[in-house]
Amino acid sequence: MKKRWYDYLWIWSIVYFSLGFFNILFAWLGMIDFLLPLGISIFLGNKKFCNSFCGRGQLFSKLGTDCKCSLNVSAPKWLSKRWFRLSFLAFFLTMFGNMIFQTYLVASGAQSLREAIKLFWTFKVPFGWTYAQGTVIDWVAQFSFGFYSLMLTSTLIGLIVMIFYKPRTWCTFCPMGTMTQEICKLKSASSKEVENTMSNEF
């Protein structure tokens, strides 16, 4: 099948983490991967981002399937159960909220800038070489460190489950995938409701 431009977005994932490794401010570019899927699901009511534009999902396919880095074993069923996906989403959003709060503390002067990233929400890794003090206001840099931590942690979890299970196992409980799926469900339920109301009226 002829390749389309968006079939190469897995390269973007590698470029993103590489750029952040040299200059943490590039972490802000990850907001595209955050806002675009939400925008598509809210305004178009579909999962086009997951199906075509997600570089991270493509990267797991590339490494797991094409490069055979996956054991290709079925994952435990509970990983794709609704209760787990929603719990993981809630956990992820809490961690996201905490990252925003840390950014706020730096913005308000209550806390100083921490030039480190946190892996798996636990392990602090010094990352000072990626930022020259004073380049931007401190909270902008703090957000970069926090956001890069979240992006890297989720990708590492995805890579781990890719190795031990099927290549796209992460996608079965990815918080963004869960969020967009729930939004699409709500949208289709509300449009069906409108259709029913109209057919009852006429």
Ligand code: SF4
């Ligand atoms: S589920 Fe997550 S990682 Fe998978 S394609 Fe969708 S946004 Fe990307």
